[in-house]
Amino acid sequence: MSYEAYFESNREQHLDELKQWLSIPSISALSEHKGDMQKSAEWVADALKRAGLEQVEIHQTSGHPIVYAEHLHAPGKPTVLIYGHYDVQPVDPLHLWTTPPFEPDIREGKLYARGAADDKGQLFLHIKAIEAILKQEQKLPVNVKLIIEGEEEISSESLPPFLQANLDKLAADVILISDTHLLAPGKPAISTGLRGLCSLEVAVNTANTDLHSGTYGGGVPNALHALVALLATLHDDQGRVSVEGFYEGVPELSPLMREEFAKLKLDEDKLRAGLGLEALYGEEGFSFPERTGARPTLELNGVYGGFQGEGTKTVIPKEAHAKITCRLVGSQNPQDILDKIQRHLKAHIQPGAKLTVTPREKAFAFNIDPEHRMLQLAADAYETVYGTRALFTKDGGSIPIVELFSRLLSVPVVMMGFGLPDENLHAPNEHFNLENFDKGLLTIVEFLKRL
Template identity: 80%
Template sequence: MSYETYFQNKREQHLDELKQFLTIPSVSALSEHKKDMIDAAKWVAAKLETAGLEKVEIIPTGGHPIVYAEHIQAPGKPTVLVYGHYDVQPVDPLHLWETPPFEPSIRDGKLYARGATDDKGQLFLHVKAIEALLDQENKLPVNVKFCIEGEEEISSPNLPAFMKDNADKLAADVVLISDTSLLAKGKPAISTGLRGLCSLEVTIATANTDLHSGTFGGGVPNALHALVSLLASLHDGQGRVAIDGFYEGVPELSSDMREEFLKQDHDDEQLRANLGLEALYGEEGYSFVERTGARPTLELNGVYGGFQGEGTKTVIPKEAHAKITCRLVGDQDPARILDRIAAHLESHVMPGARLVIKRGEQARAFNMDPSHPMLQKAADAYEQVYGTRALFTKDGGSIPIVETFSRILQAPVVMMGFGLPDENLHAPNEHFNLDNFDKGLLTIVAFLKQL
């Protein structure tokens, strides 16, 4: 029986099973869902056992458990470590969901539920692909390990230590992850880069109390004025970050990489119109996809202070705040970037204002050479199923654990995503296009057989 026929015959059963998985409200960020997290880990472990995996374990951590399984019966063949996560984002705002987020429903060829595309649906594909190979051939073409966590949506606080302590257990020739998307319908992509991340919160403090602007205005520092002036100094007129040393470790785009970006055939004008913008904005000399995939950024995510209510309150606020994140590329060191931002802010703060900086997340960028044989085989597998070869892209988002896998296990990471960019991951009405559910199963089987 062909794999196409096998999966067609099993489709309704597989979708029913996935719906069961999606009913579990495994929201890792909320303590009220701790039992749901355990239930989700048990569900994954049970499905791995049913699929034919061995040595299935639910491993406790300081937070939510890790599920491990393996099938090591192909001597001399490569070992593939499949990574995914069973936790999901919170569902707020609930009133914007057309159907309840943990009551999966299919509409217009799309499966709607929280976690449908990020990442339960995509993880499920790997379990069923392995099950199909064992059912059809009574063996796997490669050795396989699974490492499934429940904390990806909260920056994987416990997985790096687990990886270091269990590097031999997790050792593999390639790490396989499906937690990204195609470029567009029918246009597969393999991400060869994810930007790193660092964040900070800035507080400007002036007087020991808010002051009347009639009595004190023009004679004392205003925290909002000081903050706005400080934030304005972070970029120059050409869209570059104006912090000394910020671009250290940023590679210049090669002609080959720029050619890959051009192949995406991105319509900047259509994007501008869709977003209702008068113009796009960014670092001069780079296209939109280059700016968002291969260049570093510094963005303001929140600026607040002073009176926020209805009407007027003539107050000079005693403090003002800003939240800042940077996306990093190449060899940029997030700790050094935060040092340089702090030095810049301290040297530019207005007289009479005090600066307080609270540092947040730190993650390095991930990069892979698209010529690596594992990535080339993945592109071949997409072509076999989708009829068009995957393009190699660099994604603007950050999945910090990907760089950690690459560094600790010293293995190439192949990111074979089957979502679409408009599937509302992290937002209301998250969904998974079932055309890519079907093709994803076949593509994973093709990739494992090619290895």
């Protein structure tokens, strides 16, 4: 039986199984779902056993469980380490969901549920692709290991120590991850880079209490004024970050990468109109895909302070706050960037205002040469199934564990995504297009066989 026929004949059963998994509310960020996290880990462990994987283990951590499995019966062949996560984002605001987030529903060729695309649905493809090969051929063309965690959505705190303690166990020739997306329907893509990340919170304090703006206005520092003036120093008029040394370690875009970005043929006017904007904005000299995929950023995520209620309150606030994140590229060091931003803020805070900076997340950027043989094989696999060769892109988001995998295990990471950009990841009505469910299964089989 061909793989197309096999997957078609088992499609309803496979989707029913995936719905079972999606019904488990494995929200890692909320402590009330700790039991659901264990239940989800047990579900995927059972699915791995049913698929024919061996040495299936659930490792308890100080956070949520890590699941491991393997099938090592291809001597002399490459070993593939497949990574995924079973935890999902919170579902708020609940009233914006058309159907309940943990009651999976198929509508118009799309499977709706929290986790459908990020990442249960995509990870499920790997399990069923392996199962299909074993049932069809009774052996795998390569050696396979799987590591599945439950903390990706909350920074993967338990995974690094697990990796460090199990380097020999996890040794492989290539790491395979499906947690990204295609460019558009029928247009596959392979990410050759993920931006790194650092974040911080800024607090500005002035007087020891809020003050009446009639009695004190014009004579004392205003925490909101001080904060807004301070934040305005972080960029110049051309959208470039003004922090001294911020761009150290940022590589120039190679002609090859600029060519790949150009192949995306992004209609920036259509993008602008779709977002309801009069103009796009960003660092001069770069296209939108280059700005969002290959250049570093410094963004304000929240600025707040003073009176927030209805009507007017004539007050001079004593404190103001901001949340800042930076996306990093190349060899930018997250701690170094945090240090530089803190020095900049201290140098530009106005007299009479006190500054407090609290660093938060840190993650390095990940990059891989698009000409690497493993990536070329992945592009070949996409072309066989989709009829179109995958383009090589850089993803503006961050998956911190990818860089750690690459660095600790010293192997290439192949990111073969099957989602689409508009599938509402982290938002209400998350869904997975079933066309890519079907083609994803065939593409993974093709890639494993090509290896």
